[in-house]
Amino acid sequence: MEGVAPSWPFVGVVQLWAHSSGIPSGDADVVWWLRYWPWGSDAQTSRQVPLPGLAVGCSGGVGMVSHGEGGIEVGGALGIESGSYLVRWGEPARRLEGPSEALATEIGTRHSTLEAGAAGDVVWLAVDDRLTSYAMREPPRAQGDWWRIQARRDGALLVMTVHPANHECFSGVTWLVDGASGEVVACGANTWATRFVAPDSAARGAPVLPEPDEVGTYLDCGPRLDLALVPLRRWTG
Numbered sequence: 513m514e515g516v517a518p519s520w521p522f523v524g525v526v527q528l529w530a531h532s533s534g535i536p537s538g539d540a541d542v543v544w545w546l547r548y549w550p551w552g553s554d555a556q557t558s559r560q561v562p563l564p565g566l567a568v569g570c571s572g573g574v575g576m577v578s579h580g581e582g583g584i585e586v587g588g589a590l591g592i593e594s595g596s597y598l599v600r601w602g603e604p605a606r607r608l609e610g611p612s613e614a615l616a617t618e619i620g621t622r623h624s625t626l627e628a629g630a631a632g633d634v635v636w637l638a639v640d641d642r643l644t645s646y647a648m649r650e651p652p653r654a655q656g657d658w659w660r661i662q663a664r665r666d667g668a669l670l671v672m673t674v675h676p677a678n679h680e681c682f683s684g685v686t687w688l689v690d691g692a693s694g695e696v697v698a699c700g701a702n703t704w705a706t707r708f709v710a711p712d713s714a715a716r717g718a719p720v721l722p723e724p725d726e727v728g729t730y731l732d733c734g735p736r737l738d739l740a741l742v743p744l745r746r747w748t749g
Contacts, residue, residue: 666708700737
């Protein structure tokens with residue numbers, strides 16, 4: 513049913529999305545939605561839940577957390593964004609008075625579940641004894657605080673978001689990587705608010721990191737991380 517979240521248990525990608533070209537900021541007429549993309553489904557269709565009244569003044573100020581069977585919380589702090597929303601499974605969105613401690617912590621820290629970092633124009637991921645570096649521009653600058661990175665192994669997917677450190681309101685770029693093969697499923701401009709959700713999303717074993725030429729640079733990705741164009745069922749995780 514359109515307008516309400518799918519039922520629990522759900523396995524797939526949940527993404528904050530605006531129905532406009534690019535990633536808008538500060539436009540009260542833009543309608544933001546949560547899109548739910550099932551993982552491994554035969555039909556590449558999404559369920560969409562509107563977030564009425566959500567206004568994103570800065571794409572770097574929003575976040576998303578999964579409360580498991582309690583639903584998805586998305587948005588930001590009042591005064592920076594227009595607040596946060598809780599979307600329980602099987603229900604429409606409900607606006608909250610303020611973000612939960614979990615969402616506030618997520619926005620404040622952008623905690624990674626994988627070892628990750630940045631130096632100059634290079635971001636890196638480390639798993640076990642392997643460190644892999646990715647240049648966000650060519651030629652890369654060796655010095656400077658240019659990028660913020662968050663990398664999570666959300667069940668089947670490795671989700672890596674890189675955001676300009678000195679332009680917080682610019683769009684970040686998110687890469688979705690099959691954790692079992694290291695293959696890049698999709699990448700594109702995106703807010704921080706994208707998650708892989710599953711009843712048991714704990715990673716099993718170390719993920720396979722993507723190769724640098726698979727990731728490319730910040731500008732090599734699409735103008736939007738539009739999962740309507742990506743058949744997620746092709747990757748089995």
